[in-house]
Structures are given as C-alpha cells and as structure tokens.
Amino acid sequence: MTTTACGDDADLLIRGRILAGGADDAVFSALAVRDGRIVAVDAEAEALPARRTLELDGRTAVAGINDAHLHAAWLGARWPHLFFSDTPAHEQPSGRLVSDRSERRAALRRAWRLLAELGITSYTEPGIGPGEDDGETGCFGTDMLEAYLELHRERAQISRVTLLRLFGTIDGESDLADVERGIRSPAPETDPDWLAITGVKIFADGIPPLATAWVDEPYADGSHGGLLTRGGDDPLSAFRRMIELAAAAGQQIAVHATGDRSIAEFASALESAMGPTPPAPHYVVHGDLATADLIARLRTVGAGFAVQPLIAAHTHDWAGAILGAERLADAWPLAAMLDSGALTTVTSDSPIASPDWRVSLDACLEQLTAAGATDDRATRRRLLRSMTADAARQDGASAWKGTLETGKVADITVLDEDPTDPGRPFATIGVARTIVDGRTVHSRD
Ligand SMILES: [Zn+2]
Structure with missing residues (x-):
C-alpha cells in the first residue's frame, strides 16, 4: 500500500449502519478508506480528517x-x-x-x-x-x-x-x-x-x-x-x-x-x-x-x-x-x-x-x-456470507477481501435497507451504490 503526503487523512469516510460481515457479526457506525483500503472503523474512523464523507442516511453498507x-x-x-x-x-x-x-x-x-x-x-x-x-x-x-x-x-x-x-x-x-x-x-x-x-x-x-x-x-x-x-x-x-x-x-x-x-x-x-x-x-x-x-x-x-x-x-x-x-x-x-x-x-x-x-x-x-429453517437474522447473515466472506475464501482472498474490516479492501455495496432484517424478499431491497477499491463504480442517484 502506498502512503500519500497527508498520510493520516482518509479519502472517504462512510457514516451509518455498516455490517462488517465477519463471524462476529460486528456492526460499525463509521468506516474510513485510504488508497482503496479500510484504514479505521467507528470512532477511529471519525477522528481521521476525510476528503469526502458519504452519509448512509438510513441505508446499510455490506461487504461487496x-x-x-x-x-x-x-x-x-x-x-x-x-x-x-x-x-x-x-x-x-x-x-x-x-x-x-x-x-x-x-x-x-x-x-x-x-x-x-x-x-x-x-x-x-x-x-x-x-x-x-x-x-x-x-x-x-x-x-x-x-x-x-x-x-x-x-x-x-x-x-x-x-x-x-x-x-x-x-x-x-x-x-x-x-x-x-x-x-x-x-x-x-x-x-x-x-x-x-x-x-x-x-x-x-x-x-x-x-x-x-x-x-x-x-x-x-x-x-x-x-x-x-x-x-x-x-x-x-x-x-x-x-x-x-x-x-x-x-x-x-x-x-x-x-x-x-x-x-x-x-x-x-x-x-x-x-x-x-x-x-x-x-x-x-x-x-x-x-x-x-x-x-x-x-x-x-x-x-x-x-x-x-x-x-x-x-x-x-x-x-x-x-x-x-x-x-x-x-x-x-x-x-x-x-x-x-x-x-x-x-x-x-x-x-x-x-x-x-x-x-x-x-x-x-x-x-x-x-427444509425447516426460519427466515431470521441468523439465516440471512449466513446467506449473505456465502456471497461475501465465503466467496472470498473460495478465491483464496480472505486475508484482504470479503468482509469490511481494517486492512481489507474497500469493496462495499450500499443497500436501501438492512438485508438481514427478516420478513421480506432480498429482491425488494434497492442497490444504492457500489464501491470497488474505494471508488464508486455505480451510484443510482
Ligand atoms: Zn457455469
């Protein structure tokens, strides 16, 4: 990873509901990105001067x-x-x-x-x-x-x-x-x-x-x-x-x-x-x-x-x-x-x-x-992992992608609603923004 002249700044601060997607099901309130990587979460992220801020405004960010x-x-x-x-x-x-x-x-x-x-x-x-x-x-x-x-x-x-x-x-x-x-x-x-x-x-x-x-x-x-x-x-x-x-x-x-x-x-x-x-x-x-x-x-x-x-x-x-x-x-x-x-x-x-x-x-x-399972938060988290963390494992890339944690790449999908809330189809949840390597590659608005 390269460091820039203002090495401690963040390129992007994302603020709102962020599902890390790891085994501990952590939920963060902020995430800072520099040079395509996640460099801090929560209070540490908020403390970094950021060139740009993305407010989720009630939306939910998940691993790409x-x-x-x-x-x-x-x-x-x-x-x-x-x-x-x-x-x-x-x-x-x-x-x-x-x-x-x-x-x-x-x-x-x-x-x-x-x-x-x-x-x-x-x-x-x-x-x-x-x-x-x-x-x-x-x-x-x-x-x-x-x-x-x-x-x-x-x-x-x-x-x-x-x-x-x-x-x-x-x-x-x-x-x-x-x-x-x-x-x-x-x-x-x-x-x-x-x-x-x-x-x-x-x-x-x-x-x-x-x-x-x-x-x-x-x-x-x-x-x-x-x-x-x-x-x-x-x-x-x-x-x-x-x-x-x-x-x-x-x-x-x-x-x-x-x-x-x-x-x-x-x-x-x-x-x-x-x-x-x-x-x-x-x-x-x-x-x-x-x-x-x-x-x-x-x-x-x-x-x-x-x-x-x-x-x-x-x-x-x-x-x-x-x-x-x-x-x-x-x-x-x-x-x-x-x-x-x-x-x-x-x-x-x-x-x-x-x-x-x-x-x-x-x-x-x-x-x-x-087959007898319940449509609950745990089931939905498990399914989401199969298309994020587990897919990264299949790629041999768990060390650097698949979850939103410090040190990993900023590949992020922003959804209109929390996909782990049970009771409604995933298909009704809008995709608001897609970020790859810290860069927005799709924004609906
Ligand atoms: Zn095929």
Missing part, C-alpha cells in the same frame, strides 16, 4: 457481493437474454456472439457495468482458455482471455475477477493430453488483486435433468450418465490423472460435478492427491446430488461447493421425472452443505440464471425454509 460462479464474458455477450427467462427460445441468441476484439471487450465492459449496478464487486469467471478456441459462441476461448488481459493491463476493470483456465470444452468433453499441456503452460502474469488466475476448471459430467449426471443408482431409463473426460485408459483414469496433475502443479481445481458418482470420484482423487497448497481451495461446481457423506468427505479435504439455487428452482420439476421422488427430495442439499461447515458459495451461473444475487438469496431462503 462476490458471485463465485458467473460467466461474465458470456453474460455480457448475451445480455439481456438469460437462459432461464421470459425470452422465448426463438429469440435466444445463438451461434457466434462475439467475433472480434472490440466485441469481446464490449461484452466484458457490458457485464462489468451490469454487475456494478447489481452491487457485485467480485466474481469468478469459471473457464476460459484454449479448449474453447473453436467454440460456437466465441465467449470462452484464448481470444477472450486476451481481452481480459488487455482490459486488466489498462486498469479498466470495475470488478475483481478470479479466473479459471479451461483446457477442454465448456459443458463438454476434455482430453487428458490437452489438459496436461494446459496445466503445464504458465498462466499469464497479472495483479491478483484484480485478475487472479488461480487454477483450472474441469467438466466431470452433465446435469440430472438430461440424465447426463454420473450417478450410482440408475435413472428411470436404466442409464447412469458418465464422465466427460477422455484419454488415458478410460474416462475415470483420465479424470483422476487430470486432478493429480493440477494438484501437483499447485493449482485450484473446480470440477463441474452434479452426480453423486462424479462427486465421489472427485473426493477420492483429492484424498490421494499430492502437491503444494493451492492458492485457493478446490471445489465442486453444482453438487446437485451430493450426499451427506460426500459433503463430509469434501469438507475433510478442505474442499467446498459452489451452488446455484436458481438452477435448482428452475430444473427441480424437470429433473424429478428422471430422478424419482426419493432422490429428488435429497437433491440440491443446500441446508446440509451450510450445516456441514464445508465451504459453500451461493452463485448465479449467469447467464444461465439471473445475475441478480438478491434473487438467488431469495431462492435459498425458499429452499431453506422448506
């Missing part, structure tokens, strides 16, 4: 929202068309969505503006790389990584990004030789505060409604789904080898796994993996059919889950026919994940579902209350 699984390039290219939306099938964008450098840059900038409006200050871009160089949309290949790097070097970002490299196809097959070559290739040099390239995304299987999730107990039609990994002696040995290589290279591993069998194989690969401590914890993306035993195994190896309550809500009935009532009742075990102590992040997977985190948290509330 972090969507730990959101395809920003694809979202920016498709916006306003989401997969789960009122857009009829024939009006959905298809084919090539971005064709040249300027379209790729525009897609990222469009996504960043949208996220700023929603109060989102960080996200994980889960899968960009050579595996998609011939991809249909143009949103996931090396050219898009280049667009990220350009804008990053131009300091044009208004969202912090964690990026996973992709050496196979998105939602499709990957080949062991390609993944091995990719893992061995060095990641580009970046400033990890803004663009952290932490590891690799691997697709293990498909999704339950299409009977492509790899499951132990057969589907209604007798099939089991299977792995998407290729090469080696068979799909399983290819999958295990990919995990082994990424772990040995000290990379974060995020595996798209929805079926219990895929999740079990990921757990077992991690249990025997050797290598340096990764920059950030490994995790399952989706985890639809994770059992209590699998959740416990992932937790024991320090791994977590990035889940999408909106996908669960949208596909629940569709999946029911193929899963059967009993398995459906245990699917998308959000409550069990949260109770287990395993790292759990609530994410949108946008543009599949809405990038509006408030709608995702309402879907969580619905799922949790249906």
Whole structure:
C-alpha cells in the first residue's frame, strides 16, 4: 500500500449502519478508506480528517457481493437474454456472439457495468482458455482471455475477477493430453488483486435433468450418465490423472460435478492427491446430488461447493421425472452443505440464471425454509456470507477481501435497507451504490 503526503487523512469516510460481515457479526457506525483500503472503523474512523464523507442516511453498507460462479464474458455477450427467462427460445441468441476484439471487450465492459449496478464487486469467471478456441459462441476461448488481459493491463476493470483456465470444452468433453499441456503452460502474469488466475476448471459430467449426471443408482431409463473426460485408459483414469496433475502443479481445481458418482470420484482423487497448497481451495461446481457423506468427505479435504439455487428452482420439476421422488427430495442439499461447515458459495451461473444475487438469496431462503429453517437474522447473515466472506475464501482472498474490516479492501455495496432484517424478499431491497477499491463504480442517484 502506498502512503500519500497527508498520510493520516482518509479519502472517504462512510457514516451509518455498516455490517462488517465477519463471524462476529460486528456492526460499525463509521468506516474510513485510504488508497482503496479500510484504514479505521467507528470512532477511529471519525477522528481521521476525510476528503469526502458519504452519509448512509438510513441505508446499510455490506461487504461487496462476490458471485463465485458467473460467466461474465458470456453474460455480457448475451445480455439481456438469460437462459432461464421470459425470452422465448426463438429469440435466444445463438451461434457466434462475439467475433472480434472490440466485441469481446464490449461484452466484458457490458457485464462489468451490469454487475456494478447489481452491487457485485467480485466474481469468478469459471473457464476460459484454449479448449474453447473453436467454440460456437466465441465467449470462452484464448481470444477472450486476451481481452481480459488487455482490459486488466489498462486498469479498466470495475470488478475483481478470479479466473479459471479451461483446457477442454465448456459443458463438454476434455482430453487428458490437452489438459496436461494446459496445466503445464504458465498462466499469464497479472495483479491478483484484480485478475487472479488461480487454477483450472474441469467438466466431470452433465446435469440430472438430461440424465447426463454420473450417478450410482440408475435413472428411470436404466442409464447412469458418465464422465466427460477422455484419454488415458478410460474416462475415470483420465479424470483422476487430470486432478493429480493440477494438484501437483499447485493449482485450484473446480470440477463441474452434479452426480453423486462424479462427486465421489472427485473426493477420492483429492484424498490421494499430492502437491503444494493451492492458492485457493478446490471445489465442486453444482453438487446437485451430493450426499451427506460426500459433503463430509469434501469438507475433510478442505474442499467446498459452489451452488446455484436458481438452477435448482428452475430444473427441480424437470429433473424429478428422471430422478424419482426419493432422490429428488435429497437433491440440491443446500441446508446440509451450510450445516456441514464445508465451504459453500451461493452463485448465479449467469447467464444461465439471473445475475441478480438478491434473487438467488431469495431462492435459498425458499429452499431453506422448506427444509425447516426460519427466515431470521441468523439465516440471512449466513446467506449473505456465502456471497461475501465465503466467496472470498473460495478465491483464496480472505486475508484482504470479503468482509469490511481494517486492512481489507474497500469493496462495499450500499443497500436501501438492512438485508438481514427478516420478513421480506432480498429482491425488494434497492442497490444504492457500489464501491470497488474505494471508488464508486455505480451510484443510482
Ligand atoms: Zn457455469
């Protein structure tokens, strides 16, 4: 951190109700920011001469929202068309969505503006790389990584990004030789505060409604789904080898796994993996059919889950026919994940579902209350943590973001009301202002 000539002054003083978002649920009345970092809270903050003061006037400040699984390039290219939306099938964008450098840059900038409006200050871009160089949309290949790097070097970002490299196809097959070559290739040099390239995304299987999730107990039609990994002696040995290589290279591993069998194989690969401590914890993306035993195994190896309550809500009935009532009742075990102590992040997977985190948290509330939880302050704080402090943990960035505490970055979302007050939807709470690195990137007024 650099110090300025007037080293003890604050650039910004925020005064009002400030939820720190840490484990002790501290509430501050003031917060001072200098050079993008929080330098003091409460009376100490008030005592600092500040160049600017922001009065919250009854609004509530929370740690900046972090969507730990959101395809920003694809979202920016498709916006306003989401997969789960009122857009009829024939009006959905298809084919090539971005064709040249300027379209790729525009897609990222469009996504960043949208996220700023929603109060989102960080996200994980889960899968960009050579595996998609011939991809249909143009949103996931090396050219898009280049667009990220350009804008990053131009300091044009208004969202912090964690990026996973992709050496196979998105939602499709990957080949062991390609993944091995990719893992061995060095990641580009970046400033990890803004663009952290932490590891690799691997697709293990498909999704339950299409009977492509790899499951132990057969589907209604007798099939089991299977792995998407290729090469080696068979799909399983290819999958295990990919995990082994990424772990040995000290990379974060995020595996798209929805079926219990895929999740079990990921757990077992991690249990025997050797290598340096990764920059950030490994995790399952989706985890639809994770059992209590699998959740416990992932937790024991320090791994977590990035889940999408909106996908669960949208596909629940569709999946029911193929899963059967009993398995459906245990699917998308959000409550069990949260109770287990395993790292759990609530994410949108946008543009599949809405990038509006408030709608995702309402879907969580619905799922949790249906499972017997109460819509109270503790539940809401827990949910908010899954998109702030826990998302920062998934990024390997707990030391410097995710909560509003002295020494951490000033990434702040200002809401019209306190989101931990029970009894009304998160979606009705307006986002008044978004601050990233101490700088306002969105102000509604
Ligand atoms: Zn995704």
